[in-house]
Amino acid sequence: MSEKVTIYDIAEKLNITAATVSRALNNNPKIKEATRELVIKTAAAMNYKQNKLALALKSGRSNNIGVIVPRIDSNFFASVIRGIEEELYPHGYQVIICQTHESIKRENENLHTLVDAQVDGIMMSVTGVSNENDSAFRNVLEKNVPLIFFDRSKHIDGVSSVTINDFKGGYLATKHLIDEGCRNIAHFSGDQSLDIFKNRFLGYKQALLDNGIEFKEEYVIYTKSAVDAGKESVDKLLQLETPPDALFSSSDFAALGAIQELKERNISIPNEFCVAGFSNEPFTKFMELSITSVDQSPLEMGKMSARVFLEQVDKTDTIKIEKKVVLAPELHIRKSSAKTNF
Amino acid sequence: MSEKVTIYDIAEKLNITAATVSRALNNNPKIKEATRELVIKTAAAMNYKQNKLALALKSGRSNNIGVIVPRIDSNFFASVIRGIEEELYPHGYQVIICQTHESIKRENENLHTLVDAQVDGIMMSVTGVSNENDSAFRNVLEKNVPLIFFDRSKHIDGVSSVTINDFKGGYLATKHLIDEGCRNIAHFSGDQSLDIFKNRFLGYKQALLDNGIEFKEEYVIYTKSAVDAGKESVDKLLQLETPPDALFSSSDFAALGAIQELKERNISIPNEFCVAGFSNEPFTKFMELSITSVDQSPLEMGKMSARVFLEQVDKTDTIKIEKKVVLAPELHIRKSSAKTNF
DNA sequence: TACTTTCGTGTAATCGATTACATAATTTTA
DNA sequence: TAAAATTATGTAATCGATTACACGAAAGTA
Numbered sequence: 001m002s003e004k005v006t007i008y009d010i011a012e013k014l015n016i017t018a019a020t021v022s023r024a025l026n027n028n029p030k031i032k033e034a035t036r037e038l039v040i041k042t043a044a045a046m047n048y049k050q051n052k053l054a055l056a057l058k059s060g061r062s063n064n065i066g067v068i069v070p071r072i073d074s075n076f077f078a079s080v081i082r083g084i085e086e087e088l089y090p091h092g093y094q095v096i097i098c099q100t101h102e103s104i105k106r107e108n109e110n111l112h113t114l115v116d117a118q119v120d121g122i123m124m125s126v127t128g129v130s131n132e133n134d135s136a137f138r139n140v141l142e143k144n145v146p147l148i149f150f151d152r153s154k155h156i157d158g159v160s161s162v163t164i165n166d167f168k169g170g171y172l173a174t175k176h177l178i179d180e181g182c183r184n185i186a187h188f189s190g191d192q193s194l195d196i197f198k199n200r201f202l203g204y205k206q207a208l209l210d211n212g213i214e215f216k217e218e219y220v221i222y223t224k225s226a227v228d229a230g231k232e233s234v235d236k237l238l239q240l241e242t243p244p245d246a247l248f249s250s251s252d253f254a255a256l257g258a259i260q261e262l263k264e265r266n267i268s269i270p271n272e273f274c275v276a277g278f279s280n281e282p283f284t285k286f287m288e289l290s291i292t293s294v295d296q297s298p299l300e301m302g303k304m305s306a307r308v309f310l311e312q313v314d315k316t317d318t319i320k321i322e323k324k325v326v327l328a329p330e331l332h333i334r335k336s337s338a339k340t341n342f
Numbered sequence: 343m344s345e346k347v348t349i350y351d352i353a354e355k356l357n358i359t360a361a362t363v364s365r366a367l368n369n370n371p372k373i374k375e376a377t378r379e380l381v382i383k384t385a386a387a388m389n390y391k392q393n394k395l396a397l398a399l400k401s402g403r404s405n406n407i408g409v410i411v412p413r414i415d416s417n418f419f420a421s422v423i424r425g426i427e428e429e430l431y432p433h434g435y436q437v438i439i440c441q442t443h444e445s446i447k448r449e450n451e452n453l454h455t456l457v458d459a460q461v462d463g464i465m466m467s468v469t470g471v472s473n474e475n476d477s478a479f480r481n482v483l484e485k486n487v488p489l490i491f492f493d494r495s496k497h498i499d500g501v502s503s504v505t506i507n508d509f510k511g512g513y514l515a516t517k518h519l520i521d522e523g524c525r526n527i528a529h530f531s532g533d534q535s536l537d538i539f540k541n542r543f544l545g546y547k548q549a550l551l552d553n554g555i556e557f558k559e560e561y562v563i564y565t566k567s568a569v570d571a572g573k574e575s576v577d578k579l580l581q582l583e584t585p586p587d588a589l590f591s592s593s594d595f596a597a598l599g600a601i602q603e604l605k606e607r608n609i610s611i612p613n614e615f616c617v618a619g620f621s622n623e624p625f626t627k628f629m630e631l632s633i634t635s636v637d638q639s640p641l642e643m644g645k646m647s648a649r650v651f652l653e654q655v656d657k658t659d660t661i662k663i664e665k666k667v668v669l670a671p672e673l674h675i676r677k678s679s680a681k682t683n684f
Numbered sequence: 685t686a687c688t689t690t691c692g693t694g695t696a697a698t699c700g701a702t703t704a705c706a707t708a709a710t711t712t713t714a
Numbered sequence: 715t716a717a718a719a720t721t722a723t724g725t726a727a728t729c730g731a732t733t734a735c736a737c738g739a740a741a742g743t744a
Binding site: 358359361362365372373374396398399400401402 | 696
């Protein structure tokens with residue numbers, strides 16, 4: 001029905017050329033004021049809409065940015081995306097979502113697809129199990145597409161990142177458990193090819209060290225971020241000759257599983273056993289036995305990633321800016337670990 | 343660094359024209375087999391990538407589809423988007439995300455932006471407070487862009503929809519509460535300009551009617567989908583001369599708020615008071631006092647929306663197909679309402 | 685051999701907007 | 715008033731791919 005109106009249609013109607021129309025609409029200073037007004041009025045009257053695809057082809061900029069996450073249906077990633085979208089919306093960028101489902105193959109596919117679609121930038125949380133094949137990332141950078149890692153980062157030249165201080169997060173949580181009087185503190189970690197898990201682990205270790213508590217290898221379990229995995233893992237811990245009296249889990253879901261299992265065994269939380277998680281998922285606050293957790297301020301992380309992108313996108317591409325933003329984690333102390341204050 | 347390779351570069355290298363290259367790459371049957379192979383091999387060797395923007399401009403199809411939701415950081419919407427993305431990924435579509443934050447203005451802006459960006463289709467959950475100004479929707483349809491509503495729908499000619507049977511969901515939840523012996527059942531509803539809330543409400547009413555229970559206006563509270571709103575609302579209910587003994591809430595969050603408030607007042611759940619929510623948010627299952635809730639199968643809803651889009655996108659645009667898919671809700675009975683079986 | 689088909693490829697327009705360069709129109713300066 | 719400077723607009727190329735049409739060459743037919 002609605003035939004598309006182009007600048008040529010406007011030009012024809014006004015007996016001028018498309019070039020003049022284009023200049024008028026773009027506020028080119030060389031255009032006579034009267035002409036500009038006439039063109040703008042006519043364009044509005046004809047319901048002209050700029051063809052973004054033509055513009056994109058000509059300029060090489062699509063006004064789209066790509067976001068790659070392991071999955072979107074997690075509160076953390078969804079919140080980051082929300083932050084990105086809100087920050088970029090006023091600048092006219094659209095956000096394209098891709099999921100990797102923790103597959104390297106999908107991650108590489110997504111990177112290529114986004115580059116092919118000529119997005120103006122890519123923000124992503126990398127997938128673990130790195131085969132150390134950085135070619136897909138290099139390809140992005142060679143095309144001069146700004147690449148920004150958030151949360152899950154990797155050391156690649158030319159890539160900016162926005163992360164939280166996972167070491168500090170791990171340290172804070174562990175220190176808190178120590179302050180509550182726990183001395184046998186277990187740890188659930190995750191995929192060691194991801195820095196976030198390594199750093200939380202290191203923070204945990206350091207807190208033990210700083211407080212004169214011996215680190216025990218058997219207290220560390222590498223587990224998936226899932227409720228069932230948490231149940232199974234705490235099960236193993238309780239079979240040790242000296243079972244732990246506290247747990248710092250790198251995952252809220254695994255922490256929840258642990259709590260469920262402990263309750264079934266009638267182990268009293270926090271009196272006999274303290275638990276702290278990581279991510280501050282909404283449910284940690286909602287539970288009757290609310291769960292202590294480290295907040296990663298995902299909304300802020302998303303906004304910050306977007307800002308870093310905006311800084312980079314207009315810079316001359318000869319100078320490679322590499323910005324590393326590290327946000328501060330915040331420990332939310334709740335019933336699962338607070339023997340005293342609740 | 344990496345200069346972009348076009349079909350002209352390939353043509354030049356092989357001393358043929360770009361037209362031939364294009365045809366060879368597109369498996370045009372008029373091309374000699376030898377030429378085709380040579381072109382394909384050369385293209386690969388030169389690391390040729392088709393410029394999607396040029397293709398999009400020529401064809402008028404961007405291979406992007408737009409998704410508009412009130413907000414992305416809700417498990418329900420994120421899951422729907424996940425479903426859409428997974429279903430569309432194999433077909434080469436990219437998903438662009440927009441948020442309305444329940445603002446009509448933003449909704450209209452998003453619709454226009456997406457149409458301007460020439461997406462090949464739009465899937466959305468409408469925002470309430472309809473000023474009955476359908477012009478933004480009409481504009482989409484006039485541009486022959488398939489428009490599909492999911493979950494929150496509106497009656498507009500030419501728009502397909504994928505929803506759940508909210509009436510049935512409301513009926514099931516209410517009937518279940520009746521079966522548990524409750525006779526004074528309150529209801530939290532929402533924005534009455536949204537069909538989902540009206541229909542859940544109607545299902546609630548019908549269940550009462552079918553079981554000989556008088557409907558009482560004062561048992562219905564229109565509340566936001568938030569924990570605090572739930573607390574306040576249940577507070578009002580308890581001040582009635584005959585306070586209810588059960589609640590069917592159209593929102594899990596409000597249901598949670600109600601439960602928190604009831605507990606503070608030492609009202610025993612489910613013995614003295616039964617609660618059922620709607621949406622089956624993850625936390626409803628995680629709580630120690632798990633919350634009965636109606637599941638909307640968001641993943642399936644997303645996939646189904648994508649399928650409806652795929653059906654429509656290739657049809658000749660002379661025939662307007664309008665498909666209405668209604669998914670079945672599923673009641674998950676949990677501790678907050680099960681007096682007997684838990 | 686001459687004439688039609690068929691096949692493979694080239695030519696050039698097209699999608700819609702931007703922009704370097706050229707040129708016409710107007711104003712300024714001498 | 716004529717030349718110079720300025721201003722506004724037109725011309726045409728460009729971004730990269732697709733495709734209707736044209737055309738030469740090869741193959742088939744009489």
